Amino acid sequence: MAYLQALFGMSWPLVWSLAKIVAIVAPLMVGVAYLTYAERKIIGFMQVRIGPNRVGYKGLLQPIADAVKLLMKEIVVPTGANKFLFVLGPVLTIAPALAAWAVIPFSPDLVLANVDAGLLYIMAITSMGVYGVVIAGWASNSKYAFLGSLRSAAQIVSYEIAMGFALVGVLMAAHSLNLTDIVNGQHGGFLHWYWLPLFPLFMVYLIAGVAETNRAPFDVAEGESEIVAGFHVEYSGMAFAVFFLAEYANMILIATLTSIMFLGGWNPVFDFAPFNWLPPIVWLLGKTGFVLFLFLWFRATFPRYRYDQIMRLGWKVFIPITLVWILVVGAVMQTPLAFLVH
């Protein structure tokens, strides 16, 4: 380490930060690739199919084959499209999906940036993901894409409010915006995690997370039966792949956030041997995997929502639930029962 530090001299902090960013993004991209594989295999299993099984052992190389195929394809820019914004769309979709990882703590001291306002940062960065969708839909100069982007923008903005309120509950329970502090506040076995005192908020966050990432059953933004493929209908090749990457990176992000906020982060399920022998990051990844499995399970089992029902669920059901529960948590904190929500 000291040798490397001497080698780079002044630029060492920059190089070191870059190395850490690569160490987060590279596994994330591999995770995205194999999440698509897991999705196809798991949904295949649930629907009594086989799923990909041709490339490599049990189809394990399928994601790589898909990536190579997409890289080889031509990127077609539609006539009349705004070329600059057309290219900017996918970039603006994936940038927030990756930037949010800067403040995610993987274990007690494994975090890229341990900032005080981590929760706020996450909310601000993830709220920018909608621009990619809106710009892509508008710049494509296509009615289907435009309709898809309008649907998606309205849906994301609506569900963001419910998600934000759910996180306010976490903030009240943890007394901190710092994600590491939030996980430390849930120290102990699974009865100490916030999913129990904040159960309604946990459910709202989980379901709103599915809606926020435009996943089934809330995937009207790309409802094939109505508007072809929604906002990315005009995208091909790698430009499409970037949207795809962003959607799955967002899924992993939401799953990780759910684990951190409500499922105790890196705390083991039971706080005694042999469970607390495992390294903390294994627990976090395990919980993330569990939430991701829920996402895939939802997709395999639920039919798509009707658009007006999505909006009703977001505005008339979720937001009132979160508001009431924030009030309940606030009231309980003023009574001797305050230990229940801590």
Add this chain to the structure above:
Amino acid sequence: MDFLTGVFYFFSAVLLFSGFRVITTRNPVQAALFLVLAFFSASAIWLTLEAEFLAIALVLVYVGAVMVLFLFVVMMLDINLDRLREGFWSYLPLALFVATMLVLEMAMVLGARTFGLNIVPAPVPHGAGYSNTRELGRLLYTDYLYPFELAAVVLLVAIIAAIALTMRHRKNTRYQNPSQQVRVKRDQRVRLVSMPSGDTPTNQP
């Protein structure tokens, strides 16, 4: 010039440029996007002031919500810029007058007498344990509680007024009642008819 000053000048330059482009670009969608860039640069400048709560709230509220709805509306409008620019020269004198007054007023308020370096010293850098969010929350809910609540009431009134102004009652609107839809039983929708089976079906030719 230290690093922070460089950051400040960079974001200020981006802010001024994007602010200028908002009013000069021909495409309304591009104007809205430049406004987003302007908000973003302003938020970065606030970050250099250690006002991280305000900076992030600016991005969260204006970039994440307000501008999205703005874009939403702007994208759906078919704005004819030539028609918008028709009265440009006749409005110019009045506009120039208003702009000059604005600049003069700003100069009077923000001038050296009230905001000079000797009156408003550079903020003292805070230690690692300082949380801007916590301090702001404490001030808002103790010292400035009444102004804060007043502002909240004014906003609430504005929301109700906006809804009241735009709400139109139509007599022939048909509503769905979701709870009724959910409560529907099979018997209300499907009628099972038992049909006597006739002769054994003949084989198709």
